[in-house]
Amino acid sequence: MDAETKNWAIACHALAFAGYVIPFGNLIGPLLVWALKKDSSPYIDQQGRESVNFQITMLIAYLISGILVLVFVGILLLAVCALFNVVMVVLAIIKTADGQDFRYPFAIRFL
Structure with a gap:
């Protein structure tokens, strides 16, 4: 697998952090990269x-x-969800950087 492919795959995961800056950026960022690439x-x-x-x-x-x-x-659940999201995205970035497939646990497969 070439470096460009790996970098775009990493971007699909890493752009989920855009949600901490832009409303719904955690969904829009990965969706845009995935749709374009x-x-x-x-x-x-x-x-x-x-x-x-x-x-x-x-x-x-x-x-x-x-x-x-x-x-x-819900206050506790919001904190748990945020922590789980960050940990899973970081794990996805690490696995993708190594060229391995990553499947998120507990994700509903809509697409």
């Missing part, structure tokens, strides 16, 4: 699909946790 490599397609599916799953988890803030359980 999925036809150039099966590896980018697979890793981009994984990243987008995981970020959609996390968005649903954040929404549910946000609703549960009304009963005070």
Whole structure:
């Protein structure tokens, strides 16, 4: 696998951190890279699909946790979701940088 393919696959995962700067950036960043580069490599397609599916799953988890803030359980769940998201994205970046396939646990496969 060439370096450019690997770099675009890493970008699919790393752009999930855009959500900490731009609203919905955690979904928009990976979605844009995946949509633009999925036809150039099966590896980018697979890793981009994984990243987008995981970020959609996390968005649903954040929404549910946000609703549960009304009963005070959601505050803890929001923190757990944020920590889980960061840890999984960092693991995905590390595995992808090594050229390995990465599948997010607990991700709903929408795409």
